[in-house]
Amino acid sequence: MLHSRRPFLILLLLLLLLLSLSLFVGRYPAPPGLLPGTLLRDELAQRLVLNLRLPRILTACLLGAALAAAGTVLQMILRNPLVEPGFLGVSQGAAFGAALGILLLRGTPWATQGLATLCAGLGLLFSYRLARAMRFGGWILRLILAGIAVSAFFSSGVGLLKYMADPLTQLPDIVFWTLGGLGRTDWKTLLSVLPLAAAGLVTILLFRWRLNLLSLEEETTFSLGTSPDRERAILLGAAVAATAAVISVAGSVAWIGLIVPHIARRLAGADAQRSLPAAVLLGAIFALLCDDLARTLLPGEIPLGILTALLGAVLFLGLMVRPVPERPR
């Protein structure tokens, strides 16, 4: 058999299982959740599951899938397994935009999301233009350096906005946004980000095999009949669109874009034709699992970003410390 679909099918099954389980998990009527029988009798439970849990669960899946796909794209295009959408000023740009929306436009959802998406795009644009203008090092190094500078610029902006914010009304909103969470998600928020996130995700998935070519040395990539600049621009644009869309509702959710592509490559191999779909499924599973814990563990909700960072860091250390298993020859 020339290439195996097994990891993919196992992940799909796992995701479906977790999805259906997540509908019953929660703090109503009492933790750890409700029984299927209760759902049939209890009208409140039905409304809760349908109007709150289901859109939230789907948003968590979309969030994880988009961040993992964008992470895979950035790692392969930048030829660096240690980057994530936080590089290139995307995450910090989104955080700045959201803070700006909370401060200037009183945090109306469309303003926060719109400005977050806009500033995430600006973050990428600034990083790209700055890298073009730099006269030091190779293209990838310049892109990463530019990303660091633009991220620092935006995070100082976030700091300034926090300082200016009303400590009783606006500051908590900004802080909660930067911690990340899906507590306010309903069908309307899901549908507002779905088009952009899905467009980015589908574009990335369509280019899944082509992405491999873009991870080779520039001269080899070019010699294989690609248009490297154009194809990179399309994929970076798709990655940023998907990332900006989901973090505009979920806030800063760290580590998924870094850790999930790594695990996907371990499971399915380095070839993005297999590792990218695996990362998408795994990202959805990871984000959904973290969000289930976030809304169930404590009476008050734990910010999602804290859990993804905690779980992500533990997994990351596990991956780095454990030696790579020798693949069968």
Place this chain on the structure above:
Amino acid sequence: MKPMPLLAISDLYFSHPGHDVLRGVNIEISPGTITALLGPNGAGKTTLLHVVLGLLQPQAGQIRIAGRPLADYSRAEMGQLVGLVPQTEHIPFAFTVRDYVLLGRAPYLHPLEVPRDSDRFAAQAAMVAVGAEHLAGRPINALSGGEQQLAMLARVLVQRPQLLLLDEPMAHLDLGNRSHTLALLRTLQSEGITVIFSTHDPQAAANAADGVVLIRSGLVLATGPVTEVLTAEGLTATYGVPVKVVEVQGRKIVVT
């Protein structure tokens, strides 16, 4: 009548800001030959290969492949026409050799397509042809220099280019792997591929090539068959140190 050259380069100029690299290069390469691009470090060999590939745009001059100017070909057509084995290839991800070789099919696939079974069979056949089938499941970034060379040659073989450019293919190899690579160049030639390789080693040119292009400081000093161009005078002029050429059993040996 002389056959149409596969590659014709005329009056080619290329410069980086403040630094002329190629200064009026004229070369014609006949189809089905192996040509060594021979010259000291910094002579402009890699730049010349990159200009032929279309990666670098020359300031003046023209390059024709099979009679048509480079600009007339689409990117996919160029990928089907010209292949490249770079001097070194650092790959940060652990692709299996099988997956890596398969990337050579890219010029034949639409950007949104994934490889078909026929592509996988072609990749398998290419690995067998270069003797790399035992490496198929190994990660590309954990191979020795010689093994990686085999994987790269299988990748360009599956690309089926008419013209193959190799940048210093022998530079990082030991004696055994060098002669193996040499034999493989002949295999590629017998598959109808025209080969140009750059080297700073006159002996490699003498052993592997039919024709030689002597290049120094962006100027072509001489072109022609190995027997005519690889002379003591020519090599002395190219490298700036006294070079002798002796013949042993009909083969040229270069001595400094």
